[in-house]
Amino acid sequence: MADEQRFLDHLRSRATHEAARGLLDDVALLTVGNARLILTSDTIVEGVHYLPGDPPQDIGWKLAAVNLSDLAAKGAQPLACLLNYSLSGAAEWDAAFLDGLHAALERYGMPLIGGDTVKMPAGSARSYSLTAIGEATGDVPTRAGARAGHRLYVTGPVGDAGAGLDLLRCDAGAQGPLIDAYRRPRPRIAEGVLLAPLASAMMDLSDGLLIDAARMARASGVAIRIDHIPLSPALEQARGASLATRIAAAQAGDDYELLFVLPPDVTPPVHAIPVGEVAEGAGLSLRIDGAPVPLPDRLGWQHG
Amino acid sequence: MADEQRFLDHLRSRATHEAARGLLDDVALLTVGNARLILTSDTIVEGVHYLPGDPPQDIGWKLAAVNLSDLAAKGAQPLACLLNYSLSGAAEWDAAFLDGLHAALERYGMPLIGGDTVKMPAGSARSYSLTAIGEATGDVPTRAGARAGHRLYVTGPVGDAGAGLDLLRCDAGAQGPLIDAYRRPRPRIAEGVLLAPLASAMMDLSDGLLIDAARMARASGVAIRIDHIPLSPALEQARGASLATRIAAAQAGDDYELLFVLPPDVTPPVHAIPVGEVAEGAGLSLRIDGAPVPLPDRLGWQHG
Known part of the structure; x- marks a missing residue:
């Protein structure tokens, strides 16, 4: 963590453009x-961002999806991408990875136009990077624009992917909608394009509702009060809807829903679930069923 | 090699944009x-594209330079780049890498605007990708445009970087202009911009004069006759100028000079060394001091 932070600080000091x-x-x-x-670029690493036994089709899909989700959060239309690929040493594995990658790229209209292919030394973890290029369709929202009195929404329920990952940790062969949510996230490209001209702030949920909302509050210089943690029917069926389940869902990463803020007089043009309010002040607070709830120590997925 | 070829064939079948x-x-x-x-993206891998003991400043420089060289070959003006970085676990190493990277980016005017930073599992080789974005300044030459009767040039002597690598393999502490040529290649950005409107074909020399000229001949559907292999004073001083030295220089990779073809009535607008002729037919041939010389079995650096 300290090393990564130091490196990022160094990078930022140089990235003055x-x-x-x-x-x-x-x-x-x-x-x-x-x-x-x-422009956005994400790298996934074997043993860090996915497990060596994960299906290669799903790893390929997810690499595309996480980059597409970054474009979605800006209301960008995908244009093209470049892939940096480490050969696995098994042609079938590589082909299956490409199948999953291309399935996502075709679905969201982001053609692969270049990149590089390398071989890693024996025994090394492999890594894959995708650099995605999109075009802004209008205003480009940031996480820094939330204003007091505005309302906070998500484009779908949270916690499914995290619950899917938990299930896979116990049973690598588990299947079902929660597993699909973890392995085949659906970036909200169409929603992003419709929301961008309206949203005062927008970001994608990659690390968890609580931590991402806290980041939005900090970047915007406002307080955010979460008053609802929406769960999917699949998650409620698997885990119920207790307070503990709701908080766990709001701490879980990999949702790739959009978290966005609209002025109070604007009706969301897409399927949207109200989850809170923006207010004067600073920091994040949580109310469930009208009662204040203390924040958990760990708000979500921390990198590094 | 077979695996990489199969993978690339698979990629190409999908990359139809x-x-x-x-x-x-x-x-x-x-x-x-x-x-x-x-757009271009290159990945370098520890133990494959550089040695674990190489100075991190030079690795950072070279990552920038190889991508810039791809832009140079298209006459592109660099605009920006994104970095995918694997933390080394040693903050000083990471800082030195960034210093070298930034030195090249500043020199050639390609600001770093994004990317991703990851940690690899312990014991893994690290890899770094850079995705470079440039803007075409006019015509965009390819390797496929060489025409019979046109002349072949390079922007500088060949073989220095290969000789530098040989020296480093014997003595990791070696220094001098050949070592600099290997570690700090200078992409020909300014030359590329001036040549792009004039050149019927252009590419950068990454794998060696012979193999890259053979690729240009194949892509263009012409024959290329190399009649001169230019050596630097530093290389002649170290190795003499025998036929064997010349051929080794033309087989060596990592030169990052531009290889380009001009119509016979066009005078090169940059420092350029004539190295051959384009003719009807197919394939590569070699004449040195007016006498035909058989091609070596290995023309240059083969990937994979």
Whole structure:
């Protein structure tokens, strides 16, 4: 953690170009001629971001999906991507990875146009990077624009992917909608495009509702009060809807829903679940069924 | 080799977007609005593309330089880049890597605007990817445009970097201009911009003069006759200028000079050394001091 923070601080001190946005956002915004490009790149590492036994199709899908989700949070239309690939040494595995990657790229219209392929030394964990390029469709929301009096929404329930990961840890062969939510996240590209011109702040939920909302509050200089943690029917069926289950769902990562803020007079143009309010002040607070609930020590997934 | 080829064939069968150029070029060309973007991404792997004991500043420099060289070969002006970085576990090493990377990025005007940082599991080789974005300044040459009767040039002597690598293999502490050529290649950005409107074919020398010229001949459907292998004073001083030395220099990779073809009535607008002729037919041939010389079995660096 300390090393990564030090490295990121060093990077930020050098990344002074305005397109870098201080490396404080999930994406870069680069204007070239009349084109406003949104750029993002994510790396996934064997044994860190996925398990060696995970199905290669799902790893490929997820690599595309996490990058697409970063574009979605900016209301960007995907244009193209480049892949940095480490050969597995097993042609079937590589082919299955590409099948899953391409399934996601086709579904969301982001053609693969280049990249690089390498071999790792024997015994090394492999890693894959995808760099996604999108085009801004209008305003480009950030996580820093939330205003007091505005309302906080998500595009879907939270916690399914985290519950899926828990199930897989106990039984690598587990199946069902919670497993699908973990392995095949669905980036909210269409929703992002519709929300971007309206949202005062928007980001994707990658690390968990609580921690991501806390980051939005900090970046925006406001307080955020979460008053509802929406669960899917599949999650309620598996775990019930107790307070503990709800809090666990709000701590869980990998949802890839959009978290966004709208002025009170704006009706969401997409399926949206109200989850809280923005107020003057600072920090995150939580109320469930009208009663204040202390925040858990760990708000969500912390990198590093 | 077979695995990589199979994977690349699979990739190509899916990369049908015109911007991908069939993944047969070193770069992608993506038009967005009135912007013509040149995109490239290279990955370097510890123990494969560099040695664990190499100075981190030089590894960072080289990662930037190899990507910049791909832009140079298209006459592109660098715009920005994204870095995928594996933390080393040693903050000083990471800082030195960034210093070298930034030195190259500043020199060639390619700001770092984003990327991702990960930790690898203990014992894994690390890898670094850089995705570079440039803007086409006019015509975008490929390796496929060489025409019979045109002349072949390079922007500088060949073989220095290969000789530097040989020296380092014998003495990891070796220094001098050949070592610098290997560790701190200088991408020919300014030359590329001036040559792009004039060159009928252009590429950068990454794998060696012979193999890269053979690739240009194949892509263009012509024969290429190399009649001169230019050596630097430093290389001649270290190794003499025998035929064997010349051939070794033309087999050596990592030069990152530009290899380009001009019509016979065009005078090169940059420092350029004539190295051969384009003719009807197919394949590569070699004449030194006016006499035919058989091609070596290994033309240059083969990936995989």
